[in-house]
Amino acid sequence: MTEIQDLVEGIGQGEKRAVARGLTWIERDSEKGKQLVRALFPMAGKAHIVGITGAPGVGKSTLVNRLTLALRNHGYRVGILAVDPSSPFTGGAILGDRIRMQESVMDQGVFMRSLASRGHLGGLSRATFGAVTLLDAAGFDYILIETVGAGQSEVEIMQLAHSTMVVLAPGLGDDIQAIKAGILEIGQIFVVNKADRDGADHTARAIRGMLTLGMQHLEWFPPIIKTVAENGEGMDDLIAAIAKHREFLQESGRLDSIREGQTRHLIELALQDWSLRAMRLAEQDETFWTALREAVAHGQADAADAARKIVESAQRGGATVGS
């Protein structure tokens, strides 16, 4: 058996070592990693993918811990991916989400991996997409994805998750922040965590107010669930809300369109990669690049003309660009 077949088999059986090694391959974005994702793709498609987003400190990691324990009590296997930001200067990262997940992650039915964003914008890392396919193929019933939590423009999770949960907490002026950041539009479930603190009802009302303003026409009206992640209060309500949203997706036939959206998004990302590589190649060819730049600078061509030339040149040298 080849190395990849070996790994695919181990992953199919949910072996921790195989899952962990496979995730490393995918993170490296090597040819082996790409082959692995292709091989795993047909085995995936059964898991329910849940996104957890919201500002830093609202309690996302603590919530994932509790939600995982509750899902385990229902007998489900849970895969967790938690994304933290990489430093734009050094590329390094401190991945600290595991600190809050200690109670749940030792369980044989749970696998948790910390991912660094590695320069990818939008709240996820590039590898998150392949990582979800892997965990799905490994037989996890639920896959929980905690996003970076930068608060702004973290809309990419919508392209990946079946159910996206927006987490807020009272007293941070978060209600206003979330609305500004346009994060309200992406939530299918709203969680007001730290409900042990004053102001939780106020935050819940503020969200409800904002939602009723623009969303009466929607078939799915997002529920607002109050939780105390620290002690597990509200987890049954949260699980019920996720189950209900899943049912809604199944009955309305939306699962298929989500899958189509995921594929479309992956193609778009690959296209972006490709065009960036084309740009780099153009820059490396000094004569070509200088001519282009001068032409634009002197008004003989515009930026779009230059871009077209870069694409054409990349296509001619397709072997190097397309790898």
Next chain:
Amino acid sequence: MIRVLVAKPGLDGHDRGAKVIARALRDAGMEVVYTGLHQTPEQIVDAALQEDVDVLALSILSGAHPTLVPRIMDLVRENKMDNMLVLLGGIIPDDDVDSMIAAGISRVFGPGTDTQDIVDYIRERVADDD
């Protein structure tokens, strides 16, 4: 990308050193998983396995290294993670260093260590394969 797990085994509450190491390695461009205080050997090795780290960095100032480290290294071998570099730092008396090395620790770093030495030590031994 070099991935490191910084772990605090046992009941030791001294976490300054661990945090200094975590930040220094991050600033050197590594990805550092930090799991917080009071980890059992089982938790640490399980986390290292799931995170598939290249380096396990143990920080112990409590004096419990003679019991904790051999247990951790047994689990490392049981899980066939022999390729992982395991470093130890904190308050480790000179007389204990040999037994720590014999247990499978690659090197012991004591108080006053320049973090650049740790960075260099890791870079010399771990291939940064992407």
